[in-house]
Amino acid sequence: MSPLSLDLSPDLFPALTEAQADPDGPGAHRPALRFGDRSLTYGELAATASPLAARVAEAGRIAVWATPTLETAVAVVAALLAGVPAVPLNPKSGESELGHIVSDSAPTLVLAAPGTQLPPALAALERLDIDTSAPTTSLPSPGAPDPETPALIVYTSGTTGPPKGAVIPRRAIATTLDALADAWQWTGDDVLVHGLPLFHVHGLILGILGPLRRGGSVRHLGRFETAGVARELSEGATMLFGVPTMYHRIAETLPDDPALAKALARARLLVSGSAALPVHDHERIAQATGRRVIERYGMTETLMNTSVRADGEPRAGTVGVPLPGVELRLTEEDGTTAVEAYDGETVGEIQVRGPNLFTEYLNRPEATAAAFTEDGWFRTGDMAVRDPDGYVRIVGRKATDLIKSGGYKIGAGEIENALLEHPGVREAAVTGEPDADLGERIVAWIVPADSQSPPTVDELADHVARRLAPHKRPRVVHHLDALPRNDMGKIMKRALTHD
Missing domain, CATH: 3.40.50.12780 (ANL, N-terminal domain)
Incomplete structure (x- = not known):
């Protein structure tokens, strides 16, 4: 240098x-x-x-x-x-x-x-x-x-x-x-x-x-x-x-x-x-x-x-x-x-x-x-x-991307990268939500490559577990038409909600 x-x-x-x-x-x-x-x-x-x-x-x-x-x-x-x-x-x-x-x-x-x-x-x-x-x-x-x-x-x-x-x-x-x-x-x-x-x-x-x-x-x-x-x-x-x-x-x-x-x-x-x-x-x-x-x-x-x-x-x-x-x-x-x-x-x-x-x-x-x-x-x-x-290697924002699950501190970014390596995933975002057993469970928000045949939660969980570790696998998967983004292309995770 x-x-x-x-x-x-x-x-x-x-x-x-x-x-x-x-x-x-x-x-x-x-x-x-x-x-x-x-x-x-x-x-x-x-x-x-x-x-x-x-x-x-x-x-x-x-x-x-x-x-x-x-x-x-x-x-x-x-x-x-x-x-x-x-x-x-x-x-x-x-x-x-x-x-x-x-x-x-x-x-x-x-x-x-x-x-x-x-x-x-x-x-x-x-x-x-x-x-x-x-x-x-x-x-x-x-x-x-x-x-x-x-x-x-x-x-x-x-x-x-x-x-x-x-x-x-x-x-x-x-x-x-x-x-x-x-x-x-x-x-x-x-x-x-x-x-x-x-x-x-x-x-x-x-x-x-x-x-x-x-x-x-x-x-x-x-x-x-x-x-x-x-x-x-x-x-x-x-x-x-x-x-x-x-x-x-x-x-x-x-x-x-x-x-x-x-x-x-x-x-x-x-x-x-x-x-x-x-x-x-x-x-x-x-x-x-x-x-x-x-x-x-x-x-x-x-x-x-x-x-x-x-x-x-x-x-x-x-x-x-x-x-x-x-x-x-x-x-x-x-x-x-x-x-x-x-x-x-x-x-x-x-x-x-x-x-x-x-x-x-x-x-x-x-x-x-x-x-x-x-x-x-x-x-x-x-x-x-x-x-x-x-x-x-950045793994996410402290406010939205740090997930504490099962005693581990997990960055959403590495899970998102792993999900994007799956051929059935076009876009991906990961968040955490409260879980009585784990503290937080990992939630994946997916835009599938083929909306008629989206990958299942088990398929994606196994995919992530093989690439990263079992405790980093998503427990819930939501399928979307598109992820909410701002002018710079950043995903607006606060807009990711479900009923």
């Missing part, structure tokens, strides 16, 4: 600064952003974003209507150049959620693409349209923000109450992106393709700001399509970022699409995140392309914590090792006693410490305090085991 040199200077985008300083230099003509048939070089991005930065420099906080467009990328870059916190807004959010976020974050204006119709929840905000069609002369960036200056306020999913605004400082963005550059051998020669939304960490920070920090380029598909992935990887893109639902669609398409298989085989790096990628999708993609998808692990409050390294073993079902600069430990249920075992079996809660962490939950000092231990570790709520070589 190479040593990591953390650059905590105020300059998040050296290539953009270079293009500002020398508009006629070769760096200014390098491609930076492309959305469909619209694109900006580094010189054009500087000439577009820096005047916008000057306009918003005194704005306090700004909201960004985060559609998957060139305007969103320019708006966020401008806010970062100005040292003004940006609040990315999910265009699919409902009125009450948007109203809560606007009230909580109190932006003074909202940036949006021209012609975009904004919802009533934003009506009271001053609106500023982003014009990318006619870049003007680049202006000096206003000021040099401190590394601890808030860069983004990203709202969590709100599964346990109203969404909370995680205040992400510039320091966290810089250190996460530099740690990923070390882990993934990410350079300015890389061209990233993705089709992720731009209101969260994965799509915005990794997918847009990551290439810009490296001096490389990003090609955003606007909307994920396997044809778009094949086209861009065939035309010089080197990296693909996606979530499991995207890679599942790729795996399903590969048998009938040799062009897609050929394009994926050319990629330098295929990265999945935001949820666990089922092992059977890993294997199908590897068999068809010769390339293995690697996974990384992060969350809004911590940005990235671990990853399989580009020069490491791309082991399916794991999220690799801690990134440079990140401390990671597993703890017992008391939240303080460390799990020392590296045996691939002992489950503990992941806690992390490092410069990648957020500063606070906006306006919620009690929630912020509760999220950290007394000695400064952030409680992720994710449960994991560690293999003998330090690879981390």
Whole structure:
């Protein structure tokens, strides 16, 4: 592992600064952003974003209507150049959620693409349209923000109450992106393709700001399509970022699409995140392309914590090792006693410490305090085991995926992976429910491959018992047409109920 040199200077985008300083230099003509048939070089991005930065420099906080467009990328870059916190807004959010976020974050204006119709929840905000069609002369960036200056306020999913605004400082963005550059051998020669939304960490920070920090380029598909992935990887893109639902669609398409298989085989790096990628999708993609998808692990409050390294073993079902600069430990249920075992079996809660962490939950000092231990570790709520070589395998969320059955602590994630290896299972989720004898019994929620002939509970129980252990077998099976998922493709287990 190479040593990591953390650059905590105020300059998040050296290539953009270079293009500002020398508009006629070769760096200014390098491609930076492309959305469909619209694109900006580094010189054009500087000439577009820096005047916008000057306009918003005194704005306090700004909201960004985060559609998957060139305007969103320019708006966020401008806010970062100005040292003004940006609040990315999910265009699919409902009125009450948007109203809560606007009230909580109190932006003074909202940036949006021209012609975009904004919802009533934003009506009271001053609106500023982003014009990318006619870049003007680049202006000096206003000021040099401190590394601890808030860069983004990203709202969590709100599964346990109203969404909370995680205040992400510039320091966290810089250190996460530099740690990923070390882990993934990410350079300015890389061209990233993705089709992720731009209101969260994965799509915005990794997918847009990551290439810009490296001096490389990003090609955003606007909307994920396997044809778009094949086209861009065939035309010089080197990296693909996606979530499991995207890679599942790729795996399903590969048998009938040799062009897609050929394009994926050319990629330098295929990265999945935001949820666990089922092992059977890993294997199908590897068999068809010769390339293995690697996974990384992060969350809004911590940005990235671990990853399989580009020069490491791309082991399916794991999220690799801690990134440079990140401390990671597993703890017992008391939240303080460390799990020392590296045996691939002992489950503990992941806690992390490092410069990648957020500063606070906006306006919620009690929630912020509760999220950290007394000695400064952030409680992720994710449960994991560690293999003998330090690879981390996440087995689920503490709140929804830790099942205590028959005296064992069992992670739902490993059972879900085992179920997905059964040919009769298309999708799977696992939960626990009260049981007078076991404490909790394991419940499987299955979307069968053939709805007319779904696998039985005994068949699935035997299948899991053979692969894992008898105490991990499901005792109840429910058959569904589809699993409830959010915008990122994560299964919403709280919506899984039965009569």
